[in-house]
Amino acid sequence: MPKSIHFISIGGSAMHNLALALQQQGHTVTGSDETIYEPSKTRLQQYGLLPAETGWFPDKITTAIDVVIVGMHARNDNPELAKALELGLPVYSYPEYIYQQSRQKQRVVIAGSHGKTTITAIILHVLKYHNRVFDYWIGEPVHGFDTTVRLSSQAPLVIIEGDEYASSPIDSRPKFLHYQPHIALISGIAWDHINLYPTWEDYVDQFESLAEAMPKAGILIFDESDDMLDVIGQKERADITKIPYFPHPSETTNGKTHLITKQNNRIAINLFGQHNLKNIAGALTVCDHIGITEEQFYQAIPTFTNVSKRLEKIAENNGRVVYRDFAHSPAKVEATTEATKQKYPDKRLLAAFELHSSNNLNNSFLTQYKDTMDAADEAVVFMDAHSLNDKMSVDSTDITKAFDRPDMRVFTSVSAFQDYLLQQRNSFQVFLLMSSSSFGGIDVEGLAHQLA
Structure with missing residues (x-):
């Protein structure tokens, strides 16, 4: 059923893509923001979602709104947020909302300090190559996809790039803790976001929480070469299957990287570097658990081009x-x-x-x-x-x-x-x-x- 959905801080990269996706589903979408930069501004304008004027307008928030989605760049004293809470409207961060729309789907979350965007993009490319039906959320635009998010009622599967940054101005929990993944991949851990996690231990705790919060019969995939992930991956949890991965075997000839398969075939790829060989191995491991065979993976990977601004x-x-x-x-x-x-x-x-x-x-x-x-x-x-x-x-x-x-x-x-x-x-x-x-x-x- 179509709903009236209001975005507080609609100009953000994630927020404006979610707004476009929900409008395409037939929902009535409105939004506010104090500053909107390109390319968000042009894209919102193109679809009639650009606010008539910038700023916060509590009068926009009425009981006629079904859902309010608040972005991380809004302040916790935002006047529109205050009005929504006062009226008792359902208020979600965007990871909370994505979870709410994906509760009946198989949820796959790709997390880690580095590599998660590329791993997610590879999985999306392989699924699309083989005409699979799936939803997704990824942090950067990917070649062949119009938006960075898709939510539908038909798809049985959703692939989510899981960010460890705070969920919203009123929810400091990492975004990835909201998704409750059936399959989680952690690509690597390197201290980041020190404004939220002032110590290395604080930062690592978030990923341990992700691993520990997985539902029963979950699958945890992790980079075996990362010492910290080895600790997380080997923690006792009998109801979770833990699967390590290693850099994909390869050879480089005249500057061109080739994957070496178990059958000793050479597969030419457009990526290079040890970190990308890990990314490919992680994506291959996930695909193996969502119905994509190795043969199908190797059919698709040669046509994958890197994510924008990633090497x-x-x-x-x-x-x-x-x-x-x-x-x-x-x-x-x-x-x-x-x-x-x-x-x-x-x-x-x-x-x-x-x-x-x-x-x-x-x-x-x-x-x-x-x-x-x-x-x-x-x-x-x-x-x-x-x-x-x-x-x-x-x-x-x-x-x-x-x-x-x-x-x-x-x-x-x-x-x-x-x-x-x-x-x-x-x-x-x-x-x-x-x-x-x-x-x-x-x-x-x-x-x-x-x-x-």
Whole structure:
């Protein structure tokens, strides 16, 4: 039955995609937000969901609304939220709502500090390749899918990327704890989100809670090579099946990676790097438990192209190549840098990384970046002095010491950073740009084409 659904903070990446998906199901969708950026703004406008004006309007909240979904970027004193609670309306975070709509489905959750988006995307690609009916939620756009979420009444299965970040301004529990998965995969654990989890132990506890909260007869799939996951995976729980996975066997010839199957066949793929071989193995293990055979998996995987901003090649010309990656945590920076150097062992690699979060600039956390960029022939760190201003409590000496690279170059000026990269055009053949932000607003693709 169609419902009236109101979104508080509709402009968020997850929120606006869920709003579009629910509108497509025939629900009446409204929303509010104080700021809406691209691409959310254009997409909401295209479907008639862009609020007429920005801001919060408690008068929008009436008893005619069936459901209120509140985004993480709203404050806990949001006036629309206060009105909804006052009226006793059903208020959900988006993970709570996804669970409510998926209670009768087989729920598969892909969690972990790194790799979860790629693993989820591979599973979605394989299912779509074989025309399976399924619902999903993923954190980034995937080639071949119009939205990042699909909820339907027909699909017997839902694949969910499980984030460990807080669920909503009034619910600090990790998103993945709401989903109660029948199958859970944990890809790796590396301390992150220190504003919520100030210690390593606090962070790990969330994943232990996920494993412990699984329903009876659940399946826990985990990366055997991650020491912490080995502890979680081997905890006593007789009613849970625990399945470790390892990097998929492979070989690289002339820069092209091939999977080696049990039958000793070679399957050419578009991904590269040890971390992606783990991602493929994890996805294969999940697929095996949701009705996809190994043969079917290997039929689909050659046509999988990486998720946007995950080791994405954005320029190539005359022997030079430029990649960008969403890497921001120490584990991601290390895996991405090593993978790129392994693919181009005979070419000089310049790796540039943006430290943009004040949390990551915390001196107690910064040391986690030690040795993470050692694989690069030259390492560059950028911090946007304009956006960080008084939050920037470290200087270039602190950075080089934390990374343990005395030769590291550190920039706080956008123009100086960009000029330096362009000056290195003839000294390096491979450029790797890593950031979960925008390098101070640089046109990254334009810069990449200049470098190449």
